[in-house]
Amino acid sequence: MNLILLHPSDLDQQGYARISDPRRLAHLRDIHRATPGSRLTVGVQDGSMGKAQLIELTREQAVFALDSLTDVAPPALPVHLVLALPRPRMLARTLEHVTALGVKEITLLHTKRVEKSYWQSPELLPEKIQQHLILGLEQARDTQLPNVILSKGFRPFIEEQLPDLLREHRGLVAHPGMPMACPRGISEKILLLVGPEGGFIPWEVEKLLEVGCEGMHLGPRILRVETAVTALLARLF
Template sequence: MNIILLPAQHNDEYWQIHDPRQLAHLKQYLNVQVGDQLKVGLLNQARYLTEVVEITEKEVRIKPLVQQPVPAKFPVTLIVALPRPKVLRRLVMDSVSLGVDKLVLIHSYRVDKSYWQTPFLTKLDEYVQLGLEQAGDVFTPEIVLEKRFKPFVEDRLAIWSKDRPTFVGHPYSEQRMPMAFNQPCQVVIGPEGGFIPYEIDLMQKNGCQSMSLGNRILRTETAVATILARLFS
């Protein structure tokens, strides 16, 4: 936890930290004391350097000292076939930490339909907060769920691809993923086992470009980090 993320505040002179998870971190791992300075973010508002003014059993009271800059996000919409539930948590946290501006979770042929019933999908806000706290960010990315592949590609992705390029990670493509692209774009990453040929063809017909990272097959979360590092180096 590299920042304490609090709900939005409205010009209060003092703020209170009373979330049990955050309090445990402050007391057990940081051994926070009155007079210590903490990096604190207000959700979707701003980031501040603060000073601890009071510590009780149930809360830590702080006062803001000075506003700090927030890490910039990548101008990328990350589109990922919904992974296994246990992978979903890591995927969301890592994507948020890396600075993805928008995350779209989609269905595809190799996505088990039961994945859409997982209770992990009801906890996306929690995973987003953990990712923001890791990166020292305060602004939540937009997260969209798309349960129908063909309508999504034809009705939305095709339109997005007219305004900015869409790169589909595909290990069997002869084209290589660009290096240091550093421009707004969409990135599409498939499920375990990859997209089937029909899905690749449909995306290509709707303005997407299939790109390879080489002949190694990567895990979803590894592919996300590798592609973003390559595009925005």
């Protein structure tokens, strides 16, 4: 936790912030080894950042006196990530990684090789998704919470959502065997589509290319989804 992320409800009218959830309290005690008088970096969710002085730390709560919070969050990546829904453990790690890297728009998509049981995972509960997003923000010292959309049908996504997205984004499909290597140093808005373990099936690739996406590859190595997404974002931006 490189940033103590505060929810607006943690703030009062007198310039103090109070947190009482066990996770943040444990992190303050065990990782920061904070004591009253410690100055720590804090940020308000979807707001600004700055310094705060810890004035009280007990088993039940921590109280901060806030300085002027004037620092802005780091810039977001100009990318909308469309990710075939990974297995639950990989989903948790991937959400944290891409949030730390600055992705603000994420669509989790059903494809042929996505197990239907994945959509029943507790990891897709709104509170669990938010938990992973917050961990990514705290790691990267960011306050802007990403938007996550669940899209459980491939064909409806292709027909109803993708055309509108491609009006504002350059669509790139990461898939082994594509003739074009992944571009570098992109500054335009990108719609990045990443398949599941085993990749998109040929019909899905065909439909994505038909609607206007470009196929690309990362080289001959076959990577796990969480590794591939991180490598793609690093190379693109």
